[in-house]
Amino acid sequence: MKTLKIIKIGGNIIDDEVALHKFLEGFAKLASPKLLVHGGGKSATKLAKEMHIDVQMNEGRRITDAKTLDIITMMYAGKINKMIVAKLQANNCNSLGFSGADGNSIVSVKRPIQEIDYGFVGDVKKVNTTILKVLLENKITPVFCAITHDENGQLLNTNADTIASELAVAFANDFKTELYYCFEKNGVLRNIQDDDSVIENITTETYQTLLNEGIIADGMLPKLNNCFYALQHQVQKVCIGQPTMLFQKNIKHTTIQQ
């Protein structure tokens, strides 16, 4: 079985032109097959401000009303996705931009209204890999933005970490899939103030201890849930750290294991 690397880059890389350029140069050189998932960073909030549209947040999560969905679609599927694809082409990596609507690749359901109405936010229901596999066989690298659809014509805003883990799981029957979450820190940190306090290995067992100790909290919680979800569904390897972990040996990062 071939190895498929699924790599997710977060907002801090997207927002930093130099870091992004360096990442894409490195990514282009990685062996195929590979797949990129990107977040949106602060660009959507910035555009909303320029258009005098209020950004509503609830516990750090964006409420996606119709206008916000337009902004996200323009920014993530338009400006950022096409910029990344064009830069990868310049680095001789033949890539193709995707939302979940493209090729009907990621179908989601609008999150039901409970205490909070998150608006046009989708939870992944189904991943169709047929066309993606055809493209990977033809040495094309899919580049996913964090937008899905409900098969009834509605686009939905979906968490990019979740998209990456769902894609990794969906490919696990056909490839030895490896999932890499790249962000601005060196990995999961024991002390958030200390970038050298990387926890190099997390297992199901040690995870529980880290949770009990309150070391894993806030934004790291859903990320690690995505990691364990992937591992529980035949994904072979999950790593969290700086993008350099992909390009150089001996770069400290966190490896998650069952």
Add this chain to the structure above:
Amino acid sequence: MKTLKIIKIGGNIIDDEVALHKFLEGFAKLASPKLLVHGGGKSATKLAKEMHIDVQMNEGRRITDAKTLDIITMMYAGKINKMIVAKLQANNCNSLGFSGADGNSIVSVKRPIQEIDYGFVGDVKKVNTTILKVLLENKITPVFCAITHDENGQLLNTNADTIASELAVAFANDFKTELYYCFEKNGVLRNIQDDDSVIENITTETYQTLLNEGIIADGMLPKLNNCFYALQHQVQKVCIGQPTMLFQKNIKHTTIQQ
């Protein structure tokens, strides 16, 4: 040889929600293989206004500075392209959005500065059909927005009519290609005030007469140049008219012939 229909829809259909919905319903039912190219309509100008960015025009053509290119990329490749793809999926037409950067499908060169600097505008240099053919064989319908790239990381704004004719020409060795320009009029009109004055057939010979008589002028000139360019490069059929010409028999429209 299979027939490939390449259909271009203009701004007036994009801007009219009801017309677009009706068109996409009909388009979804057309036999595959098929390919859609869409313009952007007034949406980009509207967004520029909302963002307080000046739209500079020269003889009806947009000057594309860096900010305008961002707006076009967000609107055409983002909002409009994904909205069309999602609506086609809802109509059981498995489609996939493209800019020319995606799959390195359309390479252009930035227009040289002569009397006017059009900015980030690209003239088509090369069409790569390899991946598009793989997708068409897999019953996927490509949906193109009017953005190309220069293979060096630069996106470029490109005329949608030209993209449609260049795609038709590029496929002419593999398919019997037919090119349809859909817009709000019934075809090329003898009298622009009279929607019944459709010229049903134009040949190279009668075209010259119509030019001499001043009947073909303004926006219709580049469109007809695209038509004859396609016909001179093995495209089998070129039509101009309302979208209904695709879905019903006996709808008056203009057929261009060599």
